[in-house]
Amino acid sequence: MSDEWTTSTIGALIAAAGGHIKTGPFGTTLKAKEYTKIGVPLISVGEIGYGKIQAHEKTPRVSPEVVNRLPEYVLRTGDIVFARKGAVDRSAMVSQEQDGWFLGSDGIRLRPPESIDSRFLAYQLQSDDSRRWIIQHATGTTMASLNQGVIDRIPIVVPPLHAQRSIASILGSLDGKIEIDCSINRTLEAMAQAIFKSWFIDFDPVKAKIAAIEQGQDPLRAAMRVISGKTGTELDQMPRAHHDELAAIAALFPDAMEESELGEIPRGWSFRAADLLTEVGIGKTPPRKEPHWFTEGEGYLRWVSIKDMGASGVFQQRSSEFLTSEAVSRFNVRVVPDRTVLLSFKLTIGRVSITDGPMVTNEAIAHFKLLEDSVISAEYLYLYLKGFDYSMLGSTSSIADAVNSKTIREMPILLANSDLIDCFTTSVTPIFEEVRNRQDEIAALGATRDTLLPKLLSGEIEVSE
Structure with missing residues (x-):
């Protein structure tokens, strides 16, 4: 690492060079009745991912009148937002397309000083070291929480501005290809x-x-x-x-x-029940009080949760945890083969994916294993389940409570002629x-980016001016 590279904290940088941290508005400032279905997206925990902000159909919004009344909560390009509760290691930079969106109560905004390249800082905050530090220093006993004081103390590496921009450019080019x-x-x-x-x-x-x-x-x-x-x-x-x-x-x-x-x-x-067309199975979770059954980063089999399904595309490739071979054997966890359709049916209903290789899942996910002589295909079933109206499965006010494994097995699947x-x-x-x-x-691009990130931050890989 060059002598020009220094270490500091976010709070010390703000004190020396400007910028500020702002927590989202609470109920006394922005009332629930002011949320709307149209207008400016309100960014909170549900919209903040690992390095990405994304509004979705359930994202609350606020009217332009609210934005004009509370301009201090308006997000600008280059701001960095943190998830204030739960997955507190999630943070992302506001893009040009998101300029003017609104900070929610469960978000914290960091507006970096001009001496720091926002993209560089956003990448650094997504490094393993920074995320571990945030998790270790978050407050709360039942749910991890962030506040301005914790963010103030986050340690960061500060290279010269040209080096920051070079690092951000290298990593950004990989993210650009990923986005394409x-x-x-x-x-x-x-x-x-x-x-x-x-x-x-x-x-x-x-x-x-x-x-x-x-x-x-x-x-x-x-x-x-x-x-x-x-x-x-x-x-x-x-x-x-x-x-x-x-x-x-x-x-x-x-x-x-x-x-x-x-x-x-x-x-x-005609319509046929799912278990007449496929072999329907349900995942399983070994006892959480015995953590040795689980591993992170690598292991015997990928263990998929609903959160993992939300982070994947059509094909289920990633999982945040793995099960050991002993866990799979001891607890008789069903191994799901390649090209099996998965469906989340508890809490978050209707996430669908196709397995990319063998894996296991938790009990909130159903598996539709196709037999060799099945009259439907994984592609047909995937698209059918993606467009299915899951509200028809429940007769109670809460669809999340109404749907169970029996309901899933009896799901009606439209069957056209086999040809x-x-x-x-x-x-x-x-x-x-x-x-x-x-x-x-x-x-592959994501793995390259994640491998480069710590080496660029440590100065192991030099960047040009």
Whole structure:
């Protein structure tokens, strides 16, 4: 480490060079009745991840009037926000797109002085050393909590500003590539979901056939237009092989609807209970009071929790904990094979993923293991469960209390004819494989970034001016 590199604390830097720390507004300042469903996102624990801020459908919002009344809580590009309760080691920098968002009561904002590059500081706060320090010094007995005093004392390394920017640039280039891959994967998944929705939820090809028959037109051509998005003229201009393939797909759709116990569905289709189509299993947690059954970082098998499912993409690759082989054997924990669909059904209901290799899960996650002769595919089931209305499973006011393993086993799965499901699977398999490949690349880039981070912070790897 160069002599120009110094060590300090966040509080000492603020005292010497400016900046400040601000805790989010409490109830007396911002009342719950002022939260809205539209407006400016309010950033608290639920929106702050490890190095990323992300609003979602449950994110509360506030009106522009509240923002104008409380400007001191407005977030600006380069601010760093901390989760004040629970996972206190989570922090992230506010991006340009998030400029103007609002600080929630369970968040703490750090506005660094101009002598510190915000991206550099944000990366340093995500290092293993910084996160361990925050966890060890957080307050609270039942739930870890942060306050301004704890953040003041966080130790940091302070290289010259040019070195800070170089380090941030190196790590940022890797994160940039990760974000591009993530964006492409979101687009790819949306493409697969759009096809599934059109075929198996909205029944567009079937309805097109029905409308064509009523109008005295060719139902097969109508379905072909809907499936391909092409006009009649464009269909005529297609190469013969592609035209015939499209016609074969369109022919697989019925030309009428019929009533079922769950509403109208295409004629000949049906609903089947999940455990009649798949082998449904539930995960298990060894006794937490015996921590030797669990490991972090590596172990015999990945042990997946709902939190891990929330951090993954289509394919479940990561887990924050592992089980030992002895734990799996002693407690008869079900090992889930590769390409098994997972579904969270307790507390947080409806997170879905596909296993990427063998793993185990906790008891809040159900596994849908497909048999060799199964009439549905992992891709079909994944997309079906992603769009499923889970509120229909519960009859109580709290869906989280209503859903249990028996309910999951009896979940109705829409079953189209097997040839159509096979055709659909063939169509979307390349999309899913591309998603899987990009997830592998994301994991490799993330591992490279995490390996570089401590070496750059320690000066082991020198950075250019």
